[in-house]
Amino acid sequence: MSFENPNLSLSAHVASLNARFENTDTVEMLREIILDPSFGELALVSSFGADSVVLLDMVAKINRALPVIFMDTEMLFHQTLTYQRKLAKDLGLEDVRRIQPSREAVLERDFDNLMHRYDTNACCALRKTEPLKRALAGFGGWISGRKRYQGGARTSMDLFELDAEQRIKINPLAHWSRDDLADYIATHKLPRHPLAAKGFKSIGCAPCTTPVGTVEDERAGRWRGQGKTECGIHFGEVARTVIVTDDGFANDDWVDDFHTFDALPTVETGTLAVDLKGDFPAKNLLQWIDKIDMIRVDFPVFSDGRGFSLACQLRLLGYVGRLRAKGHIVADQYAMARRSGFDEVEIDQALARRQPEPFWQARAKWQANDYQNHLRKAPSQAERPF
Amino acid sequence: MYNYTKFDKDFVATRALQFRDQVQRRIDGSLTEDEFKPLRLMNGLYLLLHAYMLRVAIPYGTLSSQQMEALADIADRWDKGYAHFSTRQNIQYHWPKLQDVPDILEALAAVDMHAIQTSGACIRSVTSDHFAGAAADELADPRPTAELVRQWSTDHPEFAFLPRKFKVAVTGSLNDRAVTKFHDIGLRLVQNANGARGYEVSVGGGLGRTPMIGKVLRDFLHQADLLPYLEAVLQVYNQIGRRDNKYKARIKITVHEHGLEDIRQWVEENFALQRPRFGGADQEVLARIEADFKPPAFKNAPIGQFEARRAQDPFFKAFTKTNLHPHKNPDYAIVTVSLKAHGATPGDVSSAQMRALADIAKRWSHNELRVSHEQNIILPHVHKGDLPEVYNALRLAGLATANIGLISDLIACPGMDYCDLATARSTNVAQGIALRFDALKQEHNIGLLKLKISGCINACGHHHVGHIGILGLEKGGVESYQVTLGGDGTQNAAIGQPAGKGFSADEIVPAIERLIMAYLSLRHDAKEAFLETFRRLGPAPFKAALYPKKDT
Ligand code: SF4
Numbered sequence: 001m002s003f004e005n006p007n008l009s010l011s012a013h014v015a016s017l018n019a020r021f022e023n024t025d026t027v028e029m030l031r032e033i034i035l036d037p038s039f040g041e042l043a044l045v046s047s048f049g050a051d052s053v054v055l056l057d058m059v060a061k062i063n064r065a066l067p068v069i070f071m072d073t074e075m076l077f078h079q080t081l082t083y084q085r086k087l088a089k090d091l092g093l094e095d096v097r098r099i100q101p102s103r104e105a106v107l108e109r110d111f112d113n114l115m116h117r118y119d120t121n122a123c124c125a126l127r128k129t130e131p132l133k134r135a136l137a138g139f140g141g142w143i144s145g146r147k148r149y150q151g152g153a154r155t156s157m158d159l160f161e162l163d164a165e166q167r168i169k170i171n172p173l174a175h176w177s178r179d180d181l182a183d184y185i186a187t188h189k190l191p192r193h194p195l196a197a198k199g200f201k202s203i204g205c206a207p208c209t210t211p212v213g214t215v216e217d218e219r220a221g222r223w224r225g226q227g228k229t230e231c232g233i234h235f236g237e238v239a240r241t242v243i244v245t246d247d248g249f250a251n252d253d254w255v256d257d258f259h260t261f262d263a264l265p266t267v268e269t270g271t272l273a274v275d276l277k278g279d280f281p282a283k284n285l286l287q288w289i290d291k292i293d294m295i296r297v298d299f300p301v302f303s304d305g306r307g308f309s310l311a312c313q314l315r316l317l318g319y320v321g322r323l324r325a326k327g328h329i330v331a332d333q334y335a336m337a338r339r340s341g342f343d344e345v346e347i348d349q350a351l352a353r354r355q356p357e358p359f360w361q362a363r364a365k366w367q368a369n370d371y372q373n374h375l376r377k378a379p380s381q382a383e384r385p386f
Numbered sequence: 387m388y389n390y391t392k393f394d395k396d397f398v399a400t401r402a403l404q405f406r407d408q409v410q411r412r413i414d415g416s417l418t419e420d421e422f423k424p425l426r427l428m429n430g431l432y433l434l435l436h437a438y439m440l441r442v443a444i445p446y447g448t449l450s451s452q453q454m455e456a457l458a459d460i461a462d463r464w465d466k467g468y469a470h471f472s473t474r475q476n477i478q479y480h481w482p483k484l485q486d487v488p489d490i491l492e493a494l495a496a497v498d499m500h501a502i503q504t505s506g507a508c509i510r511s512v513t514s515d516h517f518a519g520a521a522a523d524e525l526a527d528p529r530p531t532a533e534l535v536r537q538w539s540t541d542h543p544e545f546a547f548l549p550r551k552f553k554v555a556v557t558g559s560l561n562d563r564a565v566t567k568f569h570d571i572g573l574r575l576v577q578n579a580n581g582a583r584g585y586e587v588s589v590g591g592g593l594g595r596t597p598m599i600g601k602v603l604r605d606f607l608h609q610a611d612l613l614p615y616l617e618a619v620l621q622v623y624n625q626i627g628r629r630d631n632k633y634k635a636r637i638k639i640t641v642h643e644h645g646l647e648d649i650r651q652w653v654e655e656n657f658a659l660q661r662p663r664f665g666g667a668d669q670e671v672l673a674r675i676e677a678d679f680k681p682p683a684f685k686n687a688p689i690g691q692f693e694a695r696r697a698q699d700p701f702f703k704a705f706t707k708t709n710l711h712p713h714k715n716p717d718y719a720i721v722t723v724s725l726k727a728h729g730a731t732p733g734d735v736s737s738a739q740m741r742a743l744a745d746i747a748k749r750w751s752h753n754e755l756r757v758s759h760e761q762n763i764i765l766p767h768v769h770k771g772d773l774p775e776v777y778n779a780l781r782l783a784g785l786a787t788a789n790i791g792l793i794s795d796l797i798a799c800p801g802m803d804y805c806d807l808a809t810a811r812s813t814n815v816a817q818g819i820a821l822r823f824d825a826l827k828q829e830h831n832i833g834l835l836k837l838k839i840s841g842c843i844n845a846c847g848h849h850h851v852g853h854i855g856i857l858g859l860e861k862g863g864v865e866s867y868q869v870t871l872g873g874d875g876t877q878n879a880a881i882g883q884p885a886g887k888g889f890s891a892d893e894i895v896p897a898i899e900r901l902i903m904a905y906l907s908l909r910h911d912a913k914e915a916f917l918e919t920f921r922r923l924g925p926a927p928f929k930a931a932l933y934p935k936k937d938t
C-alpha cells in the first residue's frame with residue numbers, strides 16, 4: 001500500500017518547477033507551461049490595472065484563447081472598464097471572463113456598497129476572494145501578475161506557489177522591476193491605463209485607490225492611511241471627482257480652494273468659494289451673497305434633502321453665482337437638484353461608475369413635467385388648457 | 387370630477403416609464419436596494435412581510451366608475467382578485483411582482499391614476515372629506531383645494547427627501563370628517579369677516595407613537611397665498627426637522643421642540659420670500675379645477691318608492707337608518723357602502739364587488755364613488771327614488787351590511803397579517819368584536835360608536851381617535867391589547883386615554899363587551915352616544931367595567 005502524501009508530492013513538484021525555471025526567460029517559461037498539457041487548464045487572472053498589459057501581451061502572443069479572468073469588483077474605476085475592452089480588442093484576447101460578486105451576496109451583505117468604508121477585509125472577500133475562488137474551480141493552475149518589488153508579503157514570492165486550494169499559482173513577473181515593466185511597455189508600444197498618467201501606479205477599486213507620489217512605494221495609494229496592504233481596508237480620499245451638468249460628465253474645472261463659512265477670507269481675493277452644510281441658515285450668507293462665486297452644498301447621504309431647500313433659499317435671496325451639489329446624489333435626483341437651483345452636481349468615481357453618464361442624461365431634461373413651475377407662472381403665461 | 391389635462395396625463399405616463407427603467411436598473415444591480423428604496427416608495431411600492439405591496443393613490447378619495455373598474459382589472463390580472471382599501475383613502479395590492487409593477491402603473495396611468503407619493507418621506511397623497519361636494523353640512527367643496535395641493539406637491543423637487551412623511555388633509559365642513567387636526571398640515575376652508583375665502587392652517591397634528599392635536603399656525607390665510615405658504619412651512623420643516631431619530635422626525639415634534647411661536651416666525655419670513663414667486667397661474671388653475679368639480683345635474687323625480695319600501699321592509703329601513711347621510715339636495719342621499727360585513731377583514735374587497743360598485747355608481751350615482759378613511763365606499767349622489775334599486779343591487783353583491791357608524795364599522799390596520807412592524811394581530815380582534823355584537827343583536831341599540839384597532843404603536847388603525855381604541859402590543863412574547871377611551875378625530879379633537887393594563891387575545895372581546903354593557907346601563911337614553919356618556923361621566927365607571935373587582 002502506498003502512503004504517499006499527495007501534498008508533499010505537490011510541494012515537491014512546485015519546488016522542482018522553481019528550480020527548473022529559475023534562469024529561464026519569462027516569455028520562454030510562459031510558452032512552456034501554457035503549451036504543456038500536464039499543467040491542466042490554466043487561466044490568467046488580471047485586474048487590467050497599471051501594469052497588467054505586460055503579462056496580457058505575453059500571453060496573447062502565445063495563446064489568445066487562454067482564459068483571462070477579469071475581476072470586476074463592481075467598485076472599479078470606469079476607466080478600468082474602458083481599458084479592459086480596449087486591451088481585449090488590441091491584443092485580440094478571445095476569452096476574457098468578467099467575473100462579478102454574486103448578486104445575492106451583495107444584496108445581503110453590502111446592499112449599499114459601503115462595506116469598504118468599515119470592513120475592507122469583508123468587502124474584498126465578497127468582491128474578490130469568493131468570486132475568484134468560484135471562477136478558478138476546474139482550472140489546474142493560474143497565472144498572476146504580482147511582483148516582488150511591490151513589497152509587503154510579496155518580497156519573498158516564488159515563481160511557482162501553491163494556493164489555499166492546492167492549485168498551482170504562477171507568478172511569471174515575480175522578479176521583474178519597475179524599470180523592466182516600463183521598458184517592456186515602451187518597446188512593445190503597449191497602451192497604458194488612462195489613470196497611470198495621472199499618478200496612479202497601482203490601480204484597484206476606486207474607493208480604495210489614490211494616486212501615489214513619485215518616490216512613494218507604488219502600492220502606497222492602495223488603502224492609503226490604513227494598515228492594510230493586500231485586499232481589505234478603508235475609504236481613502238478619491239482624487240478625482242466627476243462634475244455632472246446637463247451636458248453629461250466632465251472633469252472639475254474649478255481649481256480654487258473652498259472655504260468653510262467660518263473661514264471665509266475677510267479681504268477680497270480673486271474668486272471666493274464656500275462649502276455649506278444642508279442645514280446652514282441661508283440668510284446668514286446675505287452680506288456675502290453678491291461676493292461669492294461658487295457655493296458647494298454637501299449631501300452626506302442621498303436621502304437627506306436639506307440641501308435642496310438651502311439651494312432654493314439661496315436663489316430666492318438673490319445668489320446668482322455657481323451653485324453645486326456635492327456628495328451622495330443619485331442620478332434620479334438630478335432633475336430635483338436642477339429645479340431647486342443647482343447648476344451642477346459633484347460625485348465621486350465610485351458613484352460615477354455605478355451610475356454612469358446615461359443615467360444622468362436621462363434626467364437632463366429637468367424642465368419637463370414641472371408642476372411647480374406651471375403653478376408659479378403669471379396667469380397669461382400659463383399654458384392652455386392648464 | 388377632476389379631468390386630467392394633457393399636462394397631468396403626460397406626467398403620469400412619464401413617471402410610469404421612469405419607474406420601468408428604475409425597476410430594470412434594480413434588477414440588473416446598477417441601483418442598490420438602498421438607492422432603489424426611496425424611488426420605489428415614491429411610486430407606492432413597499433416591501434412587506436411576504437411580498438411587495440403597491441399602494442395606489444385615490445386623491446381625496448374620489449373615483450369614477452371607470453377607474454374603479456380599472457382597479458378591479460388590476461386585482462384580477464396582477465393580484466389575487468382582491469384589494470384592500472386603506473385608512474388613507476388609498477387602495478393596496480398585496481401580491482404584485484416587482485417585474486409587473488411597471489405594467490400596473492401603466493394601466494393606472496391609462497385611467498388617470500397613479501401610485502405617486504403614497505409612501506416615502508415626501509408629501510403624501512392629499513386626503514379630504516369623503517362626503518365632499520355632497521354633504522348638506524358643507525360650507526364649500528374642499529376637493530379643488532386638495533387637487534391644487536396634489537398638483538403642487540407632485541414631484542416637488544425640494545420635498546422628496548424630507549425628514550419623514552408629510553400628510554395634508556382638507557375639510558370644507560364644520561363637521562370635520564377628514565381628521566384635519568391629526569395631520570401634519572390641516573386645512574379648513576373658512577371665510578374672513580369681509581367674506582374673503584381662505585384657510586385656517588393647523589400644523590403638527592398626528593397619531594403614531596406621540597399623538598398630538600394640530601395647532602393653529604394661521605387662523606386666516608387668503609386663498610391665493612396657500613401654495614407659497616405651504617412652500618414656507620415645508621421649507622422650514624425640511625431644514626430643521628430632525629433627521630437623527632425617525633421617531634422624532636415628524637413636524638409635530640419639530641413644532642413641539644421649537645415652539646409654535648418660533649416656527650410661525652420662520653414660516654412668515656420664508657413666506658415673504660416665497661410669495662413673489664407665484665405669478666397667479668395657480669389661482670387660474672384652481673378656478674378651472676373648481677369648474678370641474680361643479681355638482682352633477684341632479685334630477686327632479688318622485689321619491690315615493692323610498693318611503694314605501696321603508697314602510698314594508700325592515701332590512702331596508704335599518705339600512706337607511708345607518709348608511710345614509712343628508713345630501714345638500716333633499717331629494718338625494720349619500721350612501722355609505724360598508725366594506726365590513728360581520729367577520730370580514732375591514733377594507734378588503736373582491737374584484738367582483740368592485741365591478742358591482744362601479745356599475746351601481748354608473749347607473750345611480752352620477753358615475754362617482756368615494757373611498758373613506760374609515761375604509762368604506764361612498765355613493766355620493768343617489769336619488770332617493772332610486773334607493774330601493776340601489777339597495778337590491780348592493781344586496782346581490784353582498785355589500786348591503788347596515789352597520790355604518792356602529793361598533794362593527796370599525797377600523798383596523800392589517801396588523802400581523804401583512805405588516806412587518808406589527809406587534810399583534812388586529813384583524814382577528816376586529817372580526818371577534820363584529821361577530822360577537824352581531825350575535826348579541828345589540829349594535830343598533832348601542833348606536834354611534836367608533837372603534838379603532840392598531841396592530842402596533844405606529845397607530846395606522848388610528849386607535850387614539852377611536853371612542854374606543856385598541857392597541858395591540860407584545861409583552862413577553864404574547865399579544866397584549868391595550869384599551870384607550872374617549873378619542874375623537876373630529877373638530878372636537880381628543881386623544882384617547884389608556885384605561886389600564888392590557889388584555890390577552892382571549893380576554894379582549896369579553897372586555898369590550900363589559901365596557902359596552904356598562905355604557906348601555908349608564909347612558910341617559912338611546913340618544914346619548916358612547917362618547918357623550920364618557921364625556922359626561924369620565925373614565926371611572928368604564929374602567930370599573932373593564933377591570934371588575936374579583937369576588938372573594
Ligand atoms: S479593494 Fe476596497 S472596494 Fe475593492 S473589494 Fe477590497 S475593500 Fe472592497
Ligand code: SF4
Pocket residue numbers: 799800801802805806807808809840841842843844845846847
Ligand atoms: S399600526 Fe403597526 S401593525 Fe398596524 S399597519 Fe401600522 S405599522 Fe403595521
